[in-house]
Amino acid sequence: MPIRLRVTLLSTWLLAVALAVFGVTFYVVLVTSLRDEIDRRLETRSDAVHAYLQARAAAAQNAVGGAMMIIPLSDLEGAPIDEVREPGVFVQLVDPRGAILTGSRNLWGTSLPIDPAWTARVAAGARGPTTVTSRNALPMRAFYERLELGGSTAGVIQVAESLGPLILTAIRVERILLAGGFITLSVAALVSWVAVGRALEPIAQVTRTARQIRATGDLARRVPGANSDDEVALLADTLNEMLASIEATVARQREFLADSSHELRTPLTVVRGNLDLALRAPDDESRADCLRDAQAEAARMGRIVDDLLLLARNDTGMTFTRATFNLTDLLHDIARRARIVSRRVTIEVEAPPTVQINADAERLRQAVGNLVDNATRHTPAGGSVTIVGRTTGDGTAIDVRDTGIGIASDHLTRVFDRFYRVDRDRSRAGGGSGLGLAIVKYIAEAHGGHVTAASSPGRGSVFTITVPTKGGASDESMPA
Template sequence: MPLRRSLLVRLLATSVLIAVCSVAATTWLAARTTSSAIQQEQGQLLSSDTQIYDTLVGYAATHRDWTGVSPALRRLAERTGRRITLTTQGHRPLATSAVSVAALPTRASAVVDPLHTDAALLPGTAADRIDPRAVGPYRLTAAERKSLHIMAEKIRYCMGGPSGVGTLVEAPSGRTSLRFPDGMLGGTDKEYGCGADQLSAPVRSEIGPLTRLNSMVNDCLAQRNQQPVKVGLDFVLSVSGDTAAAQSCVDTARRDQLTPYVAPAALLYVTTPAGSTAAPGFRFTSANTARLAGVAGLVLLVTVAVTVVVGTRLVRPLRALADAARRPVQEHQRVPVTTNDEIGYLAAAFNDLAQRRERVEGRRKAMVSDVAHELRTPLSTIRGWLEAVQDGIATSDQALVDSLLEEALLLQHIVDDLQDLAEADAGQLRVHPEPLRVRDLLDQVATAHQARADTAGVSLTTRVDGDPELSGDPVRLRQVVGNLVSNALRHTPSGGTVTLRARRTGDQVAIEVADTGTGIPAEDLPRVFDRFWRAEKSRNRRTGGSGLGLAIVRRLTEAHGGTVTVASTVGAGTVFTVRLPV
């Protein structure tokens, strides 16, 4: 075989080409994308992400859902130049700054949840991680806000005169408080008696939610066998005992109380306008580029070495298959199956093909022998009588003519049977189905064989349950049932019974031919439908036909889409069952 046509050379050349292309492409892609991969692994975010996160957490803290967040997303996208998408935790889109939702990264940039804020994105977050803008039922009415603001102004004026002391600060709930300069504590008010303590007292809108909060906290503490506490508007406890457990109950109760007033947690995806999470600006240095090129060269070298080893091992069984295929057909060469891959499957298929070819060859030889044996007897008889007449030993009378005609008809019957089987084997056996009644079919077969049954002293009866109908070729089906009846009459002694039965079972019609004859041994049942096979080893046609009848029965039944089975007991009888689709 020329080297250029060798499978090994072509395999190696193809593998090396693929390896070179893949390594080159990988190197190029790595040089363009390694920057974003490194930044993503290290958890780095762009500076604009903090602004986006803070804005969306504030929105979630002041709204019960995300219905109207789209305008805010578009404004943020215009300021930051990023694409912003919000989805539920089940990855169902909620809103996006773009016209439509594009493909999203596998990992979200952050989880927007005002009740569990991210301290890394919101510096200065309280220990409970609850955003202070989530006030829920603690939001004051306009009248209460105004009243507290006036009170704070009066206290501030009282404590410092026209210039005042401290700064007025309004919380997200609308409550106004005084922020004092460094060094001035609550004792300052005791010196002036201005009533600053009144600013920390709950107003009417806060009394109900604060009462419910205390009830929830104390229920939690009771389950932990802790003493009850009283929670104020600052939601910070300073009690004896397990302070952490008490504060945990306060935080849990606050989250339960605020949940109906804030938007549900959402996944935040911040990407470039093109949909990538990569941040621009990273470039490889010359050293990094050289290092990447060295790694690529090493990968290429390893790929070529592995390809050589694998290709050599791959071609070895293929060469064994080629050598076996070139051997003469008579040798029926086999190849060892050494692998469990495609080559192993090919070797197993080759062995199976060789085995089937060997079986077919054996069957062909056996069939030629059987056909010669079957045709020899009638031809020998015809030749012998004709030579006897020619030599003047026998007289050509009517009896001799009838005998020769019977032998010719037998010879014609064998040839017709072989023709039917040949058409079936070639897939050219045609049936012409038409609606027919099974009762009429069995009656016609019984009538055709009644004279032979009377001569043999056998009772031939039919029994049909109901009136089943089917679609089939009446001529071929009469041939099927007729062959079975003929076979049954041949093996049933005088005084016996042959019964034709039919019934419908589901979407099939079952036709049974049962006899009370000699039966078939169990070891012979698998071969009853083989061609030229007879239970009588002597192959005597007086006790057995040509050996083709049952083979034709099976072929004609299969042509109708049905099946034929046999059950027999030696000395009791045999039942052949043909099942045909309605």
Template structure:
């Protein structure tokens, strides 16, 4: 369709030009409405003035008729009779209005000497006027290309006798000339106004869009230079452009953080993958040199490769779980007996404790709704983390208590503790308090990130309290189910 092509062409036009066209179009519509309104108002006023002139002239002619137009004569029988003085109408002097008097049969009796070219015969519809039609009729007729407006009224004596018809006429050439001049003024003035408006709109749009062009230029420079540390200068005025600049700077800050996080993430993943892959490559070289002939060495090499493979599988699974968390996957919502789950975690952690004492502290019977496997994984991560950072002879305590409207799963240890500077980062991915120790024990710095996600995904949160040299306490808070309302409650 033609409008689709027009729309596509407008889309290709620069925004500044479209804005100018929009302003000019709106102004032209407003100007057109105002011009039509002014023309209509002036025309109504002029025609109303003409009608008023005709009415006033009719009254004047009637006054002259009553004063000198009707003369009395005495008949041979001695009676007085009225007769019409045909020259009475000559007393009416108005150079713009002509008057004519007609008998009841339509015959012209007398007329004013002025405007003779515009004297019109009595129209047939005027003969149908009666003595009661005091308002008469108004007609507009064309005489030699000039419109003439006439007011025709009946002339009635006091006894109700119809004396004749009075026709008062006025040419409308001056009204037409005035309206034509007004149209020319409106059209000419409107064109000048549109040109001035278009130029002004172009200038104002260019000036108004200049800060946006500066913002665009700066943003393009940031993109080309790949320097997310740069920021767009904020304008002094607290207007919409200031809000736009602040928003873009906030977006750049967030992109910078995300880009830095991504770079750190890729570097950490590469670093974590390099260690087990290097170890596996070394074991393969040992096998290639003939380790298969030595059963003891072969068993040791295969055991190392299994441990490194298991470590890679754990890290890949953790990364997959964290990637799924960012896509807001739906967790299962089922009853979970936390006391039973705590015992399962205790039994699975006991073979890993070694010389670290592992105990169960407070153990309340608590039921929550959620994903049992994810909660168990989070608790296992805290337990394994506590065993890794607790020296031989230390103590790790698992606990389950009610805390206000939450179920609190806690893991406390007497390990090395965490400094204040590191507490703010321990839930970040690949962050390790002791990198050498955690790598030796197989950690990749993803366990606490998973714990945080599981807690928040269940509507809860995780806390940590630690003191260097004395140990740490991690706690997962899961919301308790709302108590069911009994059927008999009002």
């Protein structure tokens, strides 16, 4: 069941319960109040009839000499009780045995129903209202009171009023409550349906946009933002952030695959071309040259594949083995190997005799070696490359400084991206794969550190690896 329908039904049901409780309470209170008002009115009329009859009895007694005397019940027959009767109110006098003595003229020859139980109770001194049914089956409210004349019980006063008006009023109120409740529920359901629909419209837009993105593959699309600070707006913002992250990831993957294909296609083409030339070579020397070129390109392609595998492990996670060793010895060894490969620049090491560091020695050798290789390839003949090892307040820093061509500021933020080259043609011609600095960044961050670059065109560059201090000299495994 859709959320919109569920919310509408739930809100309508809750309102219906509230209206039902209100309606029943209002109906009961109203009917009870009207009945109590009738009882008070009947009691007042009964007291008036009682007082009137007592006054007539007193006047009759005074007429015979002023002595209190018992008036015969026959004297009450035909008493003009209509003088104290209100319209719609019926009055009847009954003797203690239940025989009717007299009644108001609006009874039209009929009589009020007599409840023997109440007659007996009234004769014993009780008084109060009760509900009786007339001879034509109409409910009536009757008030019973004992009539005392001359110190003895002369009979029972019955004052009654039809409950027809009260019943009609109750029916009208009941119909109004039912009609009003139905109209209120209908309007509330419609308002709830519209309001919930508007509240859920941003979610519907999110759903439509997500389906369109799935159908078209257009990750550049964004979910329309809600003009509020509610949960729907938060959902839209979160989805947009997720879409932006997915778009960036897919873009990097596409760029990575394109660059990988391009980088691998070039050496494969060279290898294929040299093999074709070797097959057609006129002599052994030409054939050997072609095979050497093919071997060199195959080795370069192997290095690219190794670098790609290392970075792929970064995406899946790998474990480095850390140990404490003398960084200065490692830097001198890196410099010695670099001098063998590049004799056209001067490579020096500046470091104290002992700089203790806790790291993966082989991975750190690879990172510093990549920086040194990058520096020697971009430093003109006669220039210098300096490897500096030093301690800092929170760890160890390794600087690789060169006097090379430098890097423009707009390239510095991207030099650590995979396959990014400041000068693509020259870098490829120099043997670079475009992955060296990305590997440096990965190794530095895997050690909990970072790498930075500072450069000025024509004045050289400085790359710095910072590795935070790790306690203990024992080996430890470190997830990358």
